[in-house]
Amino acid sequence: xxxxxxxxxxxxxxxxxSGGTSSSDHPSAGGRxxxxxxxxxxxxxxxxxxxxxxxxxxxxxxxxxxxFAHGARTGEKVVALTFDADMTADEGPxxxxxxxxxxxxxxxxxxxxxxxxxxxxxxxxxxxxxxxARSIGADPLFEVANHSYSHYAFTSPCYGLPTVAKGDMRGxxxxxxxxxRKAGVRNVVPYFRFxxxxxxxxxxxxxxxxxxxxxxxxxxxxxxxxxxxxxxAQQVLDGVRPGSLVVMHCTRSAAPVTERAVGQVVPxxxxxxxxxxxxxDLMRG
Numbered sequence: 001x002x003x004x005x006x007x008x009x010x011x012x013x014x015x016x017x018s019g020g021t022s023s024s025d026h027p028s029a030g031g032r033x034x035x036x037x038x039x040x041x042x043x044x045x046x047x048x049x050x051x052x053x054x055x056x057x058x059x060x061x062x063x064x065x066x067x068f069a070h071g072a073r074t075g076e077k078v079v080a081l082t083f084d085a086d087m088t089a090d091e092g093p094x095x096x097x098x099x100x101x102x103x104x105x106x107x108x109x110x111x112x113x114x115x116x117x118x119x120x121x122x123x124x125x126x127x128x129x130x131x132x133a134r135s136i137g138a139d140p141l142f143e144v145a146n147h148s149y150s151h152y153a154f155t156s157p158c159y160g161l162p163t164v165a166k167g168d169m170r171g172x173x174x175x176x177x178x179x180x181r182k183a184g185v186r187n188v189v190p191y192f193r194f195x196x197x198x199x200x201x202x203x204x205x206x207x208x209x210x211x212x213x214x215x216x217x218x219x220x221x222x223x224x225x226x227x228x229x230x231x232x233a234q235q236v237l238d239g240v241r242p243g244s245l246v247v248m249h250c251t252r253s254a255a256p257v258t259e260r261a262v263g264q265v266v267p268x269x270x271x272x273x274x275x276x277x278x279x280x281d282l283m284r285g
Contacts, residue, residue: 064204065192070218071243071282077274079240080282081110081262082118082217083250084193085133087125088162089150095128100252102129106259107136107250113266116141118279119250120193120215123149123179130183137185143278145191146212149175154207158198169206189280191215197247215279217247221261224249229260236265240274245282 060066071078087101095101102125110117119136121144126133137144148154149172153161164172173192180188192212194203199214219239223232236246248262249255266276277285
């Protein structure tokens, strides 16, 4: 596997995390300073991660969680689309009031277009939408990866997100895998995406026993809170190179134009000779 630690800020986004790496998953929420909170505690005897399609990785040198940001830049034109299914641990009341953190129309579009994709799912999202989580995980077109349970940041500052207490980080990751099992999600891969894309070496060291690969990206779609599908599509098309890994979102309330943007991106990239793959295929390549 090509393991790459991002050293620069992607696009025009500000960095977050002391001595670490960040890319935007959510813009700053009113500029408020995140406060450390304890993530909901993991269920007793969470156990190991679900059965995966590939062997969990060996930690990187120095006992750090390995980080993957893009595939090989030479050879075949391949690109991986990834979609974050975000929902924080405390957003249940908003969902109960009718806010939609899912996007079934986007998943249906990917199926119609036969586009493989990796969905980075929070455990809270799987709890809220178990039938959808199960359907995505059962479809060979997709693979499901861990995006934490709570979608709280693992280092601070991170775009206004609350912060998981240091001692709760592993439990938060394990609780997400447990939520996948509870929902009956299959085809779970041992990958983890930091909420907000924010991390540092201390966090990578803390999560190393989980034996996951942290997956970042090299193309920011800009779909979070965007209202112009054409602009999102153009940003993706301008950024994609062979081996690119694109970050997008699978949440109607926070990314309402993603489906329309994908409807433009997919045929144009295929016209340019690109083939869509999952993250696991990108890593293997």
